[in-house]
Amino acid sequence: MGTLSASRYLMVLFIFCFYFRTIQSEEKMSFGFGDFGKDSNFESQIALYGDAKVVNGGIQMSGSMGFSAGRMLNKKPFKLIEGNPRKMVSFSLHFVFSLSRENGDGFAFVMVPIGYPFDVFDGGSFGLLGDRKMKFLAVEFDTFMDEKYGDVNENHVGVDLSSFISVKVRNVSSVKLGLMNSGEKMQSWIDYEASSKRLEIRLSKLGDIKPVDTLLSCPIDMSQMWKEDELFVGLSSSSGNSTQKCNIYSLSFNTRTAPHWMHSEPLDPQAFVEKKEEMKVHSRSDCALRILGALLFGTGCGALGALLVVIVWTVLGSRRPVAPEDHPAVMELHNKEFDEYKKFIVVVDKAMEDGKVKN
Structure with missing residues (x-):
């Protein structure tokens, strides 16, 4: 149980560190x-x-x-x-x-x-x-x-x-x-x-x-x-x-x-005119790569979130209340069971005695 709790906190810490290292300058x-x-x-x-x-x-x-x-x-x-x-x-x-x-x-x-x-x-x-x-x-x-x-x-x-x-x-x-x-x-x-x-x-x-x-x-x-x-x-x-x-x-x-993936080439209008066709091809491929990157990032975040939910559910689900043996409720339950057991013994003994008398 302690291991699962530690894993949960480590996972949360990892997510926060990754997030702030990525988006903050x-x-x-x-x-x-x-x-x-x-x-x-x-x-x-x-x-x-x-x-x-x-x-x-x-x-x-x-x-x-x-x-x-x-x-x-x-x-x-x-x-x-x-x-x-x-x-x-x-x-x-x-x-x-x-x-x-x-x-x-x-x-x-x-x-x-x-x-x-x-x-x-x-x-x-x-x-x-x-x-x-x-x-x-x-x-x-x-x-x-x-x-x-x-x-x-x-x-x-x-x-x-x-x-x-x-x-x-x-x-x-x-x-x-x-x-x-x-x-x-x-x-x-x-x-x-x-x-x-x-x-x-x-x-x-x-x-x-x-x-x-x-x-x-x-x-x-x-x-x-x-x-x-x-x-x-x-x-x-x-x-x-x-x-x-x-x-x-x-x-x-x-x-x-800033993170290296945020860097891009300078946008020079003259260069844009001279390399118009080349930039069209590059822009399509760049757009596809960005979409793919966003999907992969979203999938990764979803997987981490699901893993975190499973860990939390496992930890909370395993914590069932256990009453100590000397708890009043437990002692009362034991006494009732013992009284019923004594009554059963008395009834059996009396039945046996009656049987002997009848014989």
């Missing part, structure tokens, strides 16, 4: 600072390099002089592929910033691997290394039109992959947000979803809610780009040949993982 790394004052303790998570320094509760990364540059990066590295079996890591970043009116280089969100010379600056755009062949990913918030990199204007956001020539770019003026170097505070959200392999950038004025529509969306498979590399993330800035000030007022960052 797991938070891996997280930090956030509403400001960078003395009480924020940001130095436990973030390191400053170059000209970056705390000014009035914010971090001024550049602008104290011409060709000023600075960075702020997290201290603890992370990977975009984790665990066994392998799980792809997504991340989200939110920050508030301002750029003064000069036409400097602006700044960039950056991802760099271990081995990147954090405290080395050589005059490259956004405070990144220009002449060295160092792999990086950057989302540039550019307020200088540099023709050698094919910039569309002096007010754009672009995605850079180990080069200052953006693979995708968006004119901020086209979405009626004004100039990024107006001196006013703005905020940005940068999200990478490993399931769709897509990097999304959103931008708005301070006080507005997070926009539903993206300013810029770019399909990138970061698991292929970085593989097993350990990475640092943060912001990097350069004033260029100006005294443009770049200030960061708040910053939050977190990573999360």
Whole structure:
């Protein structure tokens, strides 16, 4: 009976563990600072390099002089592929910033691997290394039109992959947000979803809610780009040949993982047009596989549920009430049976005596 009870609890525990491991995303790394004052303790998570320094509760990364540059990066590295079996890591970043009116280089969100010379600056755009062949990913918030990199204007956001020539770019003026170097505070959200392999950038004025529509969306498979590399993330800035000030007022960052079966390929509209017929075949097979998977999962859950019901029924059915021998009801029953037995003996004896007398 004890074995059956233990089996029942183990089965319930197994079901709950399987359920939560399957559907829940797991938070891996997280930090956030509403400001960078003395009480924020940001130095436990973030390191400053170059000209970056705390000014009035914010971090001024550049602008104290011409060709000023600075960075702020997290201290603890992370990977975009984790665990066994392998799980792809997504991340989200939110920050508030301002750029003064000069036409400097602006700044960039950056991802760099271990081995990147954090405290080395050589005059490259956004405070990144220009002449060295160092792999990086950057989302540039550019307020200088540099023709050698094919910039569309002096007010754009672009995605850079180990080069200052953006693979995708968006004119901020086209979405009626004004100039990024107006001196006013703005905020940005940068999200990478490993399931769709897509990097999304959103931008708005301070006080507005997070926009539903993206300013810029770019399909990138970061698991292929970085593989097993350990990475640092943060912001990097350069004033260029100006005294443009770049200030960061708040910053939050977190990573999360999802089950491997939730991952899919990036949905690139251009690729969809080029491979329309191929995707039709794939979509039918994928649909069939998903239906089969759902049926198998439902069958498995049903079998586990039935097994659990059988175990519970067996345990409860085997628990019949047993009264102890010294229980009053039992003793009364025994006394009645004994009295009837004595009466039977007396009757038999009397009958035998009568028989002898008659003979």
